Amino acid sequence: MKPLTPLIISVVVLTLVLIGYAGLRIVVADKSVAVASLTSQIQQKSDAASRVAVARVALAELASDETIVRGHFVPQTNVVNFINDLQDRGSTLGTTVDITSVAATNSKLRPMLQLVIGIRGTFDAVLRSLGSIEYAPYDLSVTGLSLTLDTKGAWVASVNISVGSTPMSAATSTSPS
Helix, strand or coil: CHHHHHHHHHHHHHHHHHHHHHHHHHHHHHHHHHHHHHHHHHHHHHHHHHHHHHHHHHHHHHHHHHHHHHCCCEEHHHHHHHHHHHHHHHHHCCCEEEEEEEEECCCCCCCEEEEEEEEEECHHHHHHHHHHHHCCCCCEEEEEEEEEECCCCCEEEEEEEEEEEECHHHHHHCCCC
């Protein structure tokens, strides 16, 4: 019996090693599943963080674009500066620009300022001033125009314009700091 003893011991040791290996293999497989789940969660969190970062950049660009677009409208609280701009444009081109009337529409959908202005000067200067005003960086439309020659030989353009506006409440509550 002595010759079989090493063989039996070898078989028992081999069996114990195989059982240990199978047990460790099961533990490693369970841990691999846990690691894969954690990796998936980390990837989802990273994707979400990337989307948030992209959204923040888009919102910053949108705020910048909104400020630029808002600059094309005349806040009802800033009509005086707009009128001064119109008069400066005319003065630069050799005309006088007089404001005959200013009125704000009550439309909440598309608030507008309705202005009637008079431009006085030489024919060329009146037309250049009118063009400068018409192509100013505002949401502006010429809705009426008449051109006459007064008794002193000066040309006078009477111009009705509509200018996109922002109501007083929106201009004060959304103005950038």
